[in-house]
Amino acid sequence: MKDGLLQIAMQGMKDSEGSGTLAHHFLDGIMKIKSNFRRFLGYVKPYWYLIFFAAIGGAVKFTMPLVFPQVLSYLVDNVLGVDSAMSLELKRQTIVNLVVLVLGLYVFVYIPFTYLRHFAAQKASNKTIFDLRYDLYLHIQRMSASYFNSRQSGSIVARLINDIAQAQNLIGNALTNVWIDGVVIFFMLFIMLRINVSLTLISLTIFPPYIFITRKLKRRMREASRKVQDGTEAMQGNLQEKVSGYNVVQSFTREPEEQQSFQDEARALLHDSLTGAKWNSVNATAVGFLTGIAPVLVVFAASYLILDSKLTLGQMILFYSYLGSFYLPVNRFSELTQVLSTSMAAIDRIFEVLDIVPEVQDAPEAEVCTKADARDIEFRAVDFRYFNASRPALHQVDFTIKEGETVAIVGPSGSGKTTIINLIARFYDVSSGAILIGGRDIRRYTLRSLRQNIGMVFQESLLFCGTIKDNIRFGDTSASDREVREAADSANATRFILEQEQGFDTIIGERGTRLSGGQRQRIAIARVYLKNPRILILDEATSALDSESETQVQEALELLMAGRTTIVIAHRLSTVMHADRIIAMDDGRIVEVGTHGELLSKRGLYWHLHTTQYRTENNPAVH
Ligand SMILES: Nc1ncnc2c1ncn2[C@@H]1O[C@H](COP(=O)(O)OP(=O)(O)O)[C@@H](O)[C@H]1O
Ligand SMILES: [Mg+2]
Structure with missing residues (x-):
């Protein structure tokens, strides 16, 4: 009081x-x-x-x-x-x-x-x-x-x-x-x-x-x-x-x-x-x-x-x-x-x-973002500062991702990669500038319809206590058992699921703790399959995994990416090499944009990240 x-x-x-x-x-x-x-x-x-x-x-x-x-x-x-x-x-x-x-x-x-x-x-x-x-x-x-x-x-x-x-x-x-x-x-x-x-x-x-x-x-x-x-x-x-x-x-x-x-x-x-x-x-x-x-x-x-x-x-x-x-x-x-x-x-x-008014909410005459709208993503001079932060997290960020393209974002830790995707899903609203999807400012869509068109896989996928089936169905509660099975197939998950004692009905504990990181990740991918969004965002989805699970998860992700407009944020540059374009960020700014080949020849930030990683990955003694 x-x-x-x-x-x-x-x-x-x-x-x-x-x-x-x-x-x-x-x-x-x-x-x-x-x-x-x-x-x-x-x-x-x-x-x-x-x-x-x-x-x-x-x-x-x-x-x-x-x-x-x-x-x-x-x-x-x-x-x-x-x-x-x-x-x-x-x-x-x-x-x-x-x-x-x-x-x-x-x-x-x-x-x-x-x-x-x-x-x-x-x-x-x-x-x-x-x-x-x-x-x-x-x-x-x-x-x-x-x-x-x-x-x-x-x-x-x-x-x-x-x-x-x-x-x-x-x-x-x-x-x-x-x-x-x-x-x-x-x-x-x-x-x-x-x-x-x-x-x-x-x-x-x-x-x-x-x-x-x-x-x-x-x-x-x-x-x-x-x-x-x-x-x-x-x-x-x-x-x-x-x-x-x-x-x-x-x-x-x-x-x-x-x-x-x-x-x-x-x-x-x-x-x-x-x-x-x-x-x-x-x-x-x-x-x-x-x-x-x-x-x-x-x-x-x-x-x-x-x-x-x-x-x-x-x-x-x-x-x-x-x-x-x-x-x-x-x-x-x-x-x-x-x-x-x-x-x-x-x-x-x-x-x-x-009495707390949610910071992000529907505009008075918000429209529905249809599947047809959710094609391309455009950032126009976006600035963003977190509440109470001393420095802005993004400065004048400008880029466009066309329908069906895969764009990778790379950059050192803290450079603003996750912030970019937080803004796309409207977990926060931009401080200035605008983000457009399907040519319209995302603040003009209803939050619900916007988010329905975006699928996300994070580094640590949070699952909920319940059965594996329930967790996959989180993506679409109306999905039939067959659809759940198909999603699991596409996510490379069926084999390990069937190895569990109760198969799809196995209970996986609070936050999915009874599964390994790679298994959790594949269930998270299956869950996005069922959701079937037009836009896909992968934030370090394979970064926490050992190389064997990484391969399995990577395969599942590639299948998931097919035909969707995708933003992939990755630490391991091997996963971003095949992107249509790569955006290199540093300190909240875009410093380079181009394909893998173009950026390597620039000998800038991307080249630097690439060479240091190449060295350490192939020569564990050097750290
Ligand atoms: N919720 C938050 N509140 C305040 N500052 C944040 C928050 N999340 C991230 N930041 C800051 O914003 C900057 C960009 O962070 P982030 O986008 O998470 O970087 P990246 O994903 O590239 O590692 C960092 O300086 C970070 O400290
Ligand atoms: Mg991040």
Whole structure:
């Protein structure tokens, strides 16, 4: 919340229109935080009827037991009292009648309404949370590369799971209890006033200190919750990273340091949690004290009134029994303050994500990029700088790749090769200049249709936990078993797949870890086969492989490239020699363009890369 304000404040300061806008932004910020709750209620709205049922059920559940003090007081004053005028027979009959009445009420009213109260409340909260979580998921899916690159995946997951769960508490208990408790308090007040006004006023004396304390603590509790949730997120992010990178941790024997940093993080979280616990406890104690001391005061005051014959003993018992039912919702209101603080912190965090506008998104009148459009690629004076980077990654990059051509991009590490393909797939948008596909700026196509026409194979192909078949079908979920098999054939993958215990149904573990690098790569190629894009991008697809798998993967790639417009980025120059054209990059600029022969004769960068590699590859001793 603080960060939000700060950001908004900074935006305001950047604004050239002066201090008026600064104040304006501040106000906006505060309004926004307040309005998060309203936005959250927007998600509850479709299920208002469930909340309504839950409230009705709750009102009955809580008010029905109030009948009993009436019965008790009636018993004391009219049946059991010494001055009762009833005959013994009538007294017995009255007691039986009362028992039947009370039991009947419990069975036929209390049971169904209590069930309704609990089930409807939980149904409402689960349904709301389902919708909110789904929206958040859809939104995160639309985020651009920069969002994912600047966050740990575990912390993104934390918002989807933990924060949503925190927000759920608010609807489950709080939102229904508010109504019930509000109603119950007024109802009780009415009954109590009818019994005795002075006693009622004494009961109310706890309210001013109660309100004062609650107000003071609310903000603190919310801040503490926010810290706990931020800390949990950070911890989850780091844990996920270290768990999946267990082999790096173990091979460097960094376990002690990792233990230490985990402990530090967990301790910081503990500290924040305890701060929260402290405020919560202060709140609970204060409210417990106030609601505990009040009945005592009431009894003493009532005793005086009885001595003065202004109150009967039955009335005192009646009033005293009601007092419990009066303070119960008061106590619950204070628990609500706690729930509200945690939930509101979570809701703030959820809407923070929902408010991030994806950097790359469809233009208002974006058109579909058809297969016919996805022919050629043209870069026109493209400049690009990553967010927060000190230097541009691309300078005035200009080139054209005609339909069906294969163009290779070479250059030292960090020269901007991967950046070029990131821009083609619109993982990022150019800073200036333009990229055209089929003669049209790619920003005028819908993201989805553009990406549907582009197939990519990276150096490390990420597969997902599931069967081999599922992973190949990732390229086209409607593909038949036969098509999957054909794709595997073309990718040179069928043989090793059939050697697996379950063939195509073999489960390959998270990130495909149960396969070798070359095998993973061939499944990734099969997956692109099924996708069947017009444009193909290969980013160091064979660089991580040993020479035997490289040959197999290279064969598969060549088959895949046939008839497609292809960009191939490769370290091993043997794979780029046959390209129609080679673009040599250095430091974000194109320094040479030509065929293998042309560039060699230039004796420039390409020649240099080629000769150094030739030397090292043929003479391992020289490095
Ligand atoms: N996500 C990123 N954020 C900031 N800078 C980046 C990012 N990715 C790459 N860079 C920088 O951009 C430059 C080009 O990187 P890249 O295109 O990956 O090079 P190559 O693929 O040729 O090795 C490098 O200086 C690199 O440090
Ligand atoms: Mg790269």
